[in-house]
Amino acid sequence: MKKDAIVVIGAGAAGLMAAITAARAAPQVRVVAVDGAPRLGAKILIAGGGRCNVTHHVVTERDFHGSTPAAIRRVLRAFDVEAARRFFEAEGVPLKRESTGKLFPVSDRAQDVLQALLGAARRAGVELLHPYKVTAIRPDDVGGFEVDGPKGREAPAAATGTVTGGPAGLGASAVILAPGGRSVPKTGSDGSGYAMVSNLGLPLTPRIFPALVPLRLPDGHLVRALSGLATDVRLIVVSSSGRHLASVTGALLCTHQGVSGPAVLDVSRHWQAAMDDDAQSGVLVNWLPDVVAEDLDRRFQNHGARPIRRALAPPLPDRLADALCALAGVDPDEPGATLTRDARKRLVAVCTAWRLPVVGTRGFEVAEVTAGGVPLSALTAGLEARNRPGLFVCGELCDVDGRIGGFNFQWAWASGTVAGRAAAARVAAGTMEPVSG
Numbered sequence: 001m002k003k004d005a006i007v008v009i010g011a012g013a014a015g016l017m018a019a020i021t022a023a024r025a026a027p028q029v030r031v032v033a034v035d036g037a038p039r040l041g042a043k044i045l046i047a048g049g050g051r052c053n054v055t056h057h058v059v060t061e062r063d064f065h066g067s068t069p070a071a072i073r074r075v076l077r078a079f080d081v082e083a084a085r086r087f088f089e090a091e092g093v094p095l096k097r098e099s100t101g102k103l104f105p106v107s108d109r110a111q112d113v114l115q116a117l118l119g120a121a122r123r124a125g126v127e128l129l130h131p132y133k134v135t136a137i138r139p140d141d142v143g144g145f146e147v148d149g150p151k152g153r154e155a156p157a158a159a160t161g162t163v164t165g166g167p168a169g170l171g172a173s174a175v176i177l178a179p180g181g182r183s184v185p186k187t188g189s190d191g192s193g194y195a196m197v198s199n200l201g202l203p204l205t206p207r208i209f210p211a212l213v214p215l216r217l218p219d220g221h222l223v224r225a226l227s228g229l230a231t232d233v234r235l236i237v238v239s240s241s242g243r244h245l246a247s248v249t250g251a252l253l254c255t256h257q258g259v260s261g262p263a264v265l266d267v268s269r270h271w272q273a274a275m276d277d278d279a280q281s282g283v284l285v286n287w288l289p290d291v292v293a294e295d296l297d298r299r300f301q302n303h304g305a306r307p308i309r310r311a312l313a314p315p316l317p318d319r320l321a322d323a324l325c326a327l328a329g330v331d332p333d334e335p336g337a338t339l340t341r342d343a344r345k346r347l348v349a350v351c352t353a354w355r356l357p358v359v360g361t362r363g364f365e366v367a368e369v370t371a372g373g374v375p376l377s378a379l380t381a382g383l384e385a386r387n388r389p390g391l392f393v394c395g396e397l398c399d400v401d402g403r404i405g406g407f408n409f410q411w412a413w414a415s416g417t418v419a420g421r422a423a424a425a426r427v428a429a430g431t432m433e434p435v436s437g
Helices: 013-025 042-050 069-078 081-090 110-124 192-199 222-226 262-277 293-301 318-328 341-353 407-429
Strands: 006-009 031-034 064-066 095-097 102-105 127-129 136-139 145-148 170-172 174-177 209-211 230-238 244-254 258-260 282-286 354-356 369-371 391-393 400-402
Touching: 006 013, 006 145, 006 170, 006 407, 013 031, 013 110, 013 174, 013 407, 031 170, 042 110, 064 069, 069 407, 081 095, 081 102, 081 110, 081 407, 102 110, 136 192, 145 174, 174 192, 174 407, 209 262, 222 244, 222 258, 222 318, 230 262, 244 262, 258 262, 262 282, 262 369, 282 341, 293 341, 318 341, 341 354, 369 400, 391 407, 400 407
Parallel strands: 006 031, 006 174, 031 127, 174 391
Antiparallel strands: 064 400, 095 102, 136 145, 145 170, 209 369, 230 244, 230 282, 244 258, 282 354
């Protein structure tokens, strides 16, 4: 392969966008995207229940965690929500906004999103090599790279041309790393990218952990018996001293292993981060997010001869109201008028500030994204490694993770665009200096 080539490692959301952008920006440069996953674009296909939540109608740096907000903002501004909408509409995939603010394909088909990306890559002249499992990336003696892997194969019909790799692998002037993190490893995100960046001298955050992940409760816990029940809650991460560290309001879903749902997924990374600093941190649940403790206490006091469960259900489901009474040691059939002060206080506390007995998460196998990775401070504005010119990092491999609702896909589109644009500029210019993007 010619040494003026750009090799993109990973053909998921960020990798395909990086390859498309690079090929469009520098049509004279050979762009090759390689991917070792058993199925191309598997994460795109399973996202949003098979519909693919492409982005959100408003995305800012405040929707993300990890690296500094200023660094995240620079990347997001380079390819914003409107740019994402225009890109997919130009590729024949118009988007619709739902009441939650999420943007989905009008067709409700994730397959259409993947095919749009593959079609755009084909028309831009990207050569796709799949399956091709990269085993190592080695700097050569002329400022480029050798990408080691299995012998090249004929590219699928979705790609253009055929790439043939020999024993020395693929040669390139620039490499864009977009192999994903560790979430849902069955899709190909096996964490191999972290070894690649470490071997090339890039730093990683001290901890890499699953984010947007369900939480586990103890075996036999009462809440696990409510599997399938969903309700809106407010979740608060607190330190051992009681200081509020994070708060999320949204739906909670009881499962046979613990709790899930949008609010739980969003709060999971905050709980894990808090536990790193303070092992006595926890998550409090307000099952009545629009009700404060004092008002609920008055409601109980004024409930008269009616069963106390009726003060909770509605708005809570009957099964949940009974469960909360059980957790407080209160008979759900007891009249409000006869409830003792201590019993009333216990029930108020359970309803508005109950500590979830979290014993862990369900891990990378079901997490929607990975927290941690390469800090943006180690990269230029063009997402090029400061200490390794010609090496670019984008997507989930970066220390950037967003909340649920299409934000992580927007990061993939934006960071892939920035890396692809900067890599193309670097190779086209033939310079050894990092490109700002």
